[in-house]
Amino acid sequence: MNAGLQRVGEWLEERLGWKAVQELIEHKEVPVHRHSIWYYFGGMTLFLFVVQVCTGILLLLYYRPSSETAFESVQFIMTEVQFGWLVRSIHSWSANLMIAAAFIHMFSTLFLRAFRKPREATWVSGALLLFLSLCFGFSGYLLPWNKLAFFATKVGTDIAGVVPLVGPFMMRFLRGGDEVTGATLTRFFGFHVAILPATATVLLSIHLYLVQKHGMSTPPSVNAETTTKMKFLPDFLLRDLVGWLAAVTVLAALAALFPWELGEKADPFAPAPAGIRPEWYFVFMFQTLKYIPSKILGMDGEVLGIAFFGVLGLLLVITPFISSEKRPGKISFLPIVGVGALLYIFILSALAYLR
Amino acid sequence: MWQLMLVMLIGAAAAQSGANPPASTCVQCHLEQEGSVQLPAKLAADDVHFRNGLSCHNCHGGDPTLGIDKGGPEDSMSKAKGYIGKPERKTIAKLCSSCHSNPVFMRRYNPKARVDQYAEYLTSVHGRKYEEGDKNVATCVDCHGAHGVKAVSNPTSPTYPTNVANTCAHCHANQNLMTAYGIPTNQLELWGKSVHGEALIKNRDISAPTCNSCHGNHGATPPGVDSVASVCGQCHVSQWDLFTQSPHKKAFADNQLPACASCHEHHGIQKTSDDMLGTEEKATCVACHDSGSKGFVAAAAMKSGIVALRDHLARSRELLEKAERAGMEVSRPLYDLSEGRDRLVLARVQVHRFDPSALNPVLDEGEKTARASEQAGWKALSDLAFRRKGLAVSVVILLFMIGLLLIKIRQLGRP
Numbered sequence: 001m002n003a004g005l006q007r008v009g010e011w012l013e014e015r016l017g018w019k020a021v022q023e024l025i026e027h028k029e030v031p032v033h034r035h036s037i038w039y040y041f042g043g044m045t046l047f048l049f050v051v052q053v054c055t056g057i058l059l060l061l062y063y064r065p066s067s068e069t070a071f072e073s074v075q076f077i078m079t080e081v082q083f084g085w086l087v088r089s090i091h092s093w094s095a096n097l098m099i100a101a102a103f104i105h106m107f108s109t110l111f112l113r114a115f116r117k118p119r120e121a122t123w124v125s126g127a128l129l130l131f132l133s134l135c136f137g138f139s140g141y142l143l144p145w146n147k148l149a150f151f152a153t154k155v156g157t158d159i160a161g162v163v164p165l166v167g168p169f170m171m172r173f174l175r176g177g178d179e180v181t182g183a184t185l186t187r188f189f190g191f192h193v194a195i196l197p198a199t200a201t202v203l204l205s206i207h208l209y210l211v212q213k214h215g216m217s218t219p220p221s222v223n224a225e226t227t228t229k230m231k232f233l234p235d236f237l238l239r240d241l242v243g244w245l246a247a248v249t250v251l252a253a254l255a256a257l258f259p260w261e262l263g264e265k266a267d268p269f270a271p272a273p274a275g276i277r278p279e280w281y282f283v284f285m286f287q288t289l290k291y292i293p294s295k296i297l298g299m300d301g302e303v304l305g306i307a308f309f310g311v312l313g314l315l316l317v318i319t320p321f322i323s324s325e326k327r328p329g330k331i332s333f334l335p336i337v338g339v340g341a342l343l344y345i346f347i348l349s350a351l352a353y354l355r
Numbered sequence: 356m357w358q359l360m361l362v363m364l365i366g367a368a369a370a371q372s373g374a375n376p377p378a379s380t381c382v383q384c385h386l387e388q389e390g391s392v393q394l395p396a397k398l399a400a401d402d403v404h405f406r407n408g409l410s411c412h413n414c415h416g417g418d419p420t421l422g423i424d425k426g427g428p429e430d431s432m433s434k435a436k437g438y439i440g441k442p443e444r445k446t447i448a449k450l451c452s453s454c455h456s457n458p459v460f461m462r463r464y465n466p467k468a469r470v471d472q473y474a475e476y477l478t479s480v481h482g483r484k485y486e487e488g489d490k491n492v493a494t495c496v497d498c499h500g501a502h503g504v505k506a507v508s509n510p511t512s513p514t515y516p517t518n519v520a521n522t523c524a525h526c527h528a529n530q531n532l533m534t535a536y537g538i539p540t541n542q543l544e545l546w547g548k549s550v551h552g553e554a555l556i557k558n559r560d561i562s563a564p565t566c567n568s569c570h571g572n573h574g575a576t577p578p579g580v581d582s583v584a585s586v587c588g589q590c591h592v593s594q595w596d597l598f599t600q601s602p603h604k605k606a607f608a609d610n611q612l613p614a615c616a617s618c619h620e621h622h623g624i625q626k627t628s629d630d631m632l633g634t635e636e637k638a639t640c641v642a643c644h645d646s647g648s649k650g651f652v653a654a655a656a657m658k659s660g661i662v663a664l665r666d667h668l669a670r671s672r673e674l675l676e677k678a679e680r681a682g683m684e685v686s687r688p689l690y691d692l693s694e695g696r697d698r699l700v701l702a703r704v705q706v707h708r709f710d711p712s713a714l715n716p717v718l719d720e721g722e723k724t725a726r727a728s729e730q731a732g733w734k735a736l737s738d739l740a741f742r743r744k745g746l747a748v749s750v751v752i753l754l755f756m757i758g759l760l761l762i763k764i765r766q767l768g769r770p
Contacts, residue, residue, distance in 0.1 A: 235767060249750055
């Protein structure tokens with residue numbers, strides 16, 4: 001029996017060279033220190049992404065992307081399809097948990113300065129993956145074609161239309177016309193299930209390759225030479241598994257106790273519902289735009305607000321190249337900026353939800 | 356100064372309507388007077404006649420071009436110039452009709468204006484008594500006003516729908532005036548508390564009926580026993596149609612009972628309820644149908660069918676809402692339930708056929724919807740229970756697996 005397996009292994013090795021991967025995994029080590037907990041959030045984000053892919057594929061079997069059928073098909077999934085309610089609720093909850101995990105992963109990487117040389121490209125690919133997650137959220141939100149999603153998309157694409165020069169084109173490109181219609185739904189469906197997953201696959205492959213290539217970063221406050229290391233396999237992976245199983249437990253509880261609402265079918269001729277606001281991860285930006293005066297120094301306040309977030313996004317992507325770590329001896333503003341950004345997100349979001 | 360402004364205002368009002376401002380010295384002169392003589396001139400600014408280019412002399416006669424620059428008030432108000440002064444009460448209707456019954460004249464101001472008011476008035480109780488010389492009955496000016504007459508479409512007009520009841524009550528709530536005619540004076544009070552009065556006064560629904568909707572306006576007459584159903588049927592078409600097919604039509608006519616009003620009252624019509632039907636104390640049916648009679652049995656059968664459907668629909672809604680509050684997707688059965696509600700409303704209308712065999716098919720359709728909704732509600736709650744049990748089992752399994760992993764991690768020891 002063992003001899004048979006060995007022969008199969010040798011046959012595969014001859015053709016695939018899989019022992020290189022096996023050796024890589026066997027030799028992969030993870031530093032153990034007081035900040036090690038944050039290492040798990042990358043794996044958690046990846047796990048939730050896999051949940052998204054699996055549940056998304058299942059939803060695709062029944063979902064029909066048109067303004068006449070989208071709402072009804074989701075209603076059908078929720079009421080008629082065996083465990084359809086579970087799949088859809090897990091997809092929706094997992095999307096939110098994934099974005100939360102991605103934010104935690106990003107901020108922990110920032111505070112632990114894991115973007116330092118030679119991991120700049122890892123950071124850039126990760127930041128782009130975070131933006132891509134937000135795009136997944138924005139495009140997926142419209143797909144049930146309910147009232148809230150319809151008007152949130154209308155407001156969201158209106159904001160895109162304010163961007164100078166390219167705004168009007170972007171808005172029409174996103175909407176597939178001048179207004180949010182069935183054409184927008186079909187377009188968003190295309191983004192959500194084809195363009196974004198394809199882009200995410202490429203970026204994720206690069207990100208994971210770079211993580212393997214450079215290994216786990218040790219924070220500057222920890223001595224990399226003296227710190228203990230644990231084997232990725234089985235020690236770290238087993239701990240990862242505990243986290244993933246805990247995530248599944250949380251997802252199951254959320255799906256069973258708080259199934260994701262379907263709401264009312266979108267009606268383009270109905271007035272916008274009161275208290276309309278985007279998903280929680282966009283709320284701080286939405287609230288900022290509400291507070292900005294219509295004119296600042298003769299310029300359009302909304303345009304300035306969008307430009308402000310555009311610049312912040314760009315700064316986030318190029319953080320490794322502008323961080324004071326590149327210039328030893330200078331005071332680092334990174335922790336102050338990071339904490340400031342976190343406080344800003346929390347306070348603005350809280351203001352929006354408390355009103 | 357203010358008098359000059361008022362004269363200008365009157366001129367401007369007439370000019371605004373597109374008509375020529377009346378070249379009248381009447382207004383100018385009367386505004387300079389004191390007391391009640393001044394009032395007609397002050398009211399002229401709002402008067403629909405003035406706004407359409409007519410003036411005092413069109414009703415009172417005389418020559419308004421005489422009086423200030425040439426001649427004096429005695430010339431403009433001389434009998435030689437046709438001045439009649441305050442028209443006699445018995446001539447008012449005739450005087451108004453000299454224009455308002457003239458289609459050629461009225462067409463100039465409104466091609467669709469009706470010109471049959473005087474003819475109708477002569478058929479009314481008011482008109483008939485007026486012709487007999489009764490000076491107390493209402494004539495044109497009592498409802499429309501003499502000076503400052505406003506179009507019916509003007510919300511401040513006494514004949515605007517929301518003001519009609521008060522206008523009528525001006526006389527009809529006056530006990531001194533009504534005693535001679537043997538007419539009660541509580542109509543306004545009753546109507547004000549009725550479903551119709553609330554709709555019109557409280558909800559400002561000007562399609563709701565007021566006095567003239569049932570009694571007519573110029574031809575105001577109490578609807579006779581034989582015409583009550585026709586009056587109500589103008590709005591309550593289905594109920595009237597069913598009533599005319601019912602055995603009650605002949606029975607009511609034979610017993611000189613007014614159709615709708617026998618059960619619903621007339622001025623104090625209240626919102627209907629299922630309590631009006633059946634054999635209980637509050638039911639109107641028992642006023643005529645003795646216990647054990649055919650009508651008594653039919654009333655009991657109709658009541659029990661409607662109450663059963665009403666309660667069944669309520670139970671189904673309660674179940675669905677309970678499931679919805681727990682996060683279950685039940686929007687489709689909730690929507691379907693509105694079909695059952697429609698059947699209940701239809702059944703309540705169908706009651707006016709007073710025939711259980713005509714009511715039962717409607718009730719059956721409603722019951723079918725109520726049953727389907729109830730089943731959907733139970734299924735949703737059963738699914739909810741299944742989900743919670745499934746969650747409990749899953750959590751136990753997952754925690755067990757986590758426990759095994761933690762044991763394994765402990766066995767491997769600290770790195």
